[in-house]
Amino acid sequence: MVREIGGACGEPKARRFPAGFAWGSATSAYQVEGGWTEGGKGRSIWDSFAHTAGKIADGSDGDMADDQYHRFAEDVRLMAKMGLRHYRMSIAWTRIQPTGTGPANLEGVAFYNRVLDCLQEAGIEPWVTIYHWDLPLALQVERDGWLGGEYVINAYVEYARLCFHHFGDRVKRWITFNEPWCVSVVGFGTGEHAPGRNWQPQREPYIVAHNLLLAHAKAVKLYREQYKSWQEGIIGITMNSDWREPLPEDNPSRYMRNCEAAERTRQFFLGWFADPVYFGDYPQLMKVRLGDRLPAFTPVEKAMLKGSADFFGLNHYTTTYAADALPGMAVGFVSTESKADWVLVSDEEDDAPSSRDTDPVEVQSIYGWEKVHRHKKKTPSNVALGGWFTDCGTQWTCDKEWSMNDMGWAVVPWGLRKQLAWIQDRYSPPGGIIVTENGCACKEDDAASAKCDNQRVAYLHGYISEMHKAIVEDGVDCRGYFVWAFIDNFEWALGYSKRFGLHWVDYNTLERVPKESSKWYAKVIAANGLVPVDG
Numbered sequence: 001m002v003r004e005i006g007g008a009c010g011e012p013k014a015r016r017f018p019a020g021f022a023w024g025s026a027t028s029a030y031q032v033e034g035g036w037t038e039g040g041k042g043r044s045i046w047d048s049f050a051h052t053a054g055k056i057a058d059g060s061d062g063d064m065a066d067d068q069y070h071r072f073a074e075d076v077r078l079m080a081k082m083g084l085r086h087y088r089m090s091i092a093w094t095r096i097q098p099t100g101t102g103p104a105n106l107e108g109v110a111f112y113n114r115v116l117d118c119l120q121e122a123g124i125e126p127w128v129t130i131y132h133w134d135l136p137l138a139l140q141v142e143r144d145g146w147l148g149g150e151y152v153i154n155a156y157v158e159y160a161r162l163c164f165h166h167f168g169d170r171v172k173r174w175i176t177f178n179e180p181w182c183v184s185v186v187g188f189g190t191g192e193h194a195p196g197r198n199w200q201p202q203r204e205p206y207i208v209a210h211n212l213l214l215a216h217a218k219a220v221k222l223y224r225e226q227y228k229s230w231q232e233g234i235i236g237i238t239m240n241s242d243w244r245e246p247l248p249e250d251n252p253s254r255y256m257r258n259c260e261a262a263e264r265t266r267q268f269f270l271g272w273f274a275d276p277v278y279f280g281d282y283p284q285l286m287k288v289r290l291g292d293r294l295p296a297f298t299p300v301e302k303a304m305l306k307g308s309a310d311f312f313g314l315n316h317y318t319t320t321y322a323a324d325a326l327p328g329m330a331v332g333f334v335s336t337e338s339k340a341d342w343v344l345v346s347d348e349e350d351d352a353p354s355s356r357d358t359d360p361v362e363v364q365s366i367y368g369w370e371k372v373h374r375h376k377k378k379t380p381s382n383v384a385l386g387g388w389f390t391d392c393g394t395q396w397t398c399d400k401e402w403s404m405n406d407m408g409w410a411v412v413p414w415g416l417r418k419q420l421a422w423i424q425d426r427y428s429p430p431g432g433i434i435v436t437e438n439g440c441a442c443k444e445d446d447a448a449s450a451k452c453d454n455q456r457v458a459y460l461h462g463y464i465s466e467m468h469k470a471i472v473e474d475g476v477d478c479r480g481y482f483v484w485a486f487i488d489n490f491e492w493a494l495g496y497s498k499r500f501g502l503h504w505v506d507y508n509t510l511e512r513v514p515k516e517s518s519k520w521y522a523k524v525i526a527a528n529g530l531v532p533v534d535g
């Protein structure tokens with residue numbers, strides 16, 4: 001009998017990918033490096049946020065993380081062992097400029113030189129994210145961070161210039177930003193991520209997004225004008241989007257409204273960033289819904305934005321249904337499970353004392369002392385309504401048939417295929433689409449259970465199969481795929497409680513153990529696709 005690797009019976013066909021398809025795996029600096037005070041590194045908003053009581057689920061921080069700051073050579077050996085040829089990593093701005101401006105910190109430059117040299121010796125191509133959420137704290141405290149308009153935009157472009165200057169001889173694949181949606185909505189809407197602001201969710205996320213887009217476009221312009229001709233690299237941006245499927249509904253007119261709601265969510269989520277990058281402006285429906293809360297681009301800015309990516313970086317994890325929210329209905333991701341990513345509920349429910357577990361406690365934030373309620377749910381009690389979720393006006397739910405991973409995210413492989421086709425259809429991105437992250441958190445209590453991570457193998461198999469169908473059957477120009485993550489790491493507000501890695505980390509000893517998924521993925525890389533095996 002023949003079956004696909006890790007797959008179910010009945011689909012014995014090999015799924016080969018186009019020649020040159022880039023198979024990789026990803027991490028980010030704060031999540032893996034540790035060494036938070038070493039080599040002249042400055043403090044970032046994540047150093048500060050993680051050290052603030054109540055912000056990280058397990059009370060942990062990234063001070064040590066995977067200690068990749070000292071162990072990168074070992075990690076590169078593990079990559080080589082898998083036959084991995086592409087590695088997506090990020091640079092910590094605070095290693096290069098400890099306070100976000102000024103000359104390069106040469107110790108920080110030396111660190112990344114060692115990493116890049118090591119990758120080069122192993123024949124592994126680096127894909128470097130310039131900004132994966134760890135803004136220098138000084139820029140936040142003194143200059144309002146991503147709310148700070150021209151100041152922060154110019155600071156970012158100067159930092160990007162230092163990256164091109166010092167590393168562009170070896171780095172040929174640049175990503176300006178990771179997931180501007182998360183930076184805007186999770187950092188400034190729900191406040192679950194640094195800098196933890198949720199006081200004006202109806203305004204701040206839109207200002208932040210605007211500044212991120214302008215910083216992206218300016219950095220790309222700089223690269224193209226001053227570096228590209230001799231460094232011969234490409235530069236793009238990574239945006240995250242989970243697929244939205246209209247909630248099935250018998251009533252045809254209500255179903256139509258759900259279809260509209262799903263499309264509206266796609267545009268609010270991904271079009272918010274991708275439309276400016278590909279068309280030079282925000283989606284029309286956002287302009288209509290938001291009025292003057294949505295900043296406007298000048299003609300010069302529009303021209304600078306339009307076409308500002310050499311490839312389309314997509315991070316994709318899951319799918320939800322979307323329904324048109326009726327007045328007074330909860331918006332956002334509504335789930336009865338406490339594992340829900342976030343929940344925005346109506347006023348009364350949000351204020352219900354039963355959902356708080358204590359009297360208010362005083363916590364130190366980077367702005368001073370704050371009074372907060374600890375919540376039984378993950379959602380902070382002080383989430384204000386009227387933000388991005390309300391503006392989008394849709395309710396997200398999951399099908400009870402869909403299985404859930406350890407994040408409480410539904411495993412829906414066909415969602416990736418539909419997401420890719422939607423991007424191809426709307427943007428036809430020159431340079432193609434690169435899936436810069438896709439992966440699965442599994443509950444792994446010890447190395448033994450991590451070694452048999454069949455749930456992760458099944459997830460990757462399913463998503464890679466659907467990506468193949470998108471390429472072969474739907475004509476999607478997808479040219480690369482990166483598993484999140486190469487190694488277990490600090491999962492932001494959830495600390496070390498969630499494991500995405502192809503390699504297990506024992507956080508007491510920092511020992512690395514390859515999981516089954518790393519061996520399985522090595523075969524995918526070697527075969528350039530999914531191949532049948534004898535079962």
Ligand code: GBH
Pocket residue numbers: 028178179182240242315317318319320333341342396409437484491492500
């Ligand atoms: C990425 O973000 C990050 O880039 C990475 O650093 C992180 O470790 C990794 O993912 C794992 O979390 O309610 O249907 O929208 C993930 C972005 C946005 C993906 C929210 C899942 C929630 C499901 N996430 N989305 S839904």
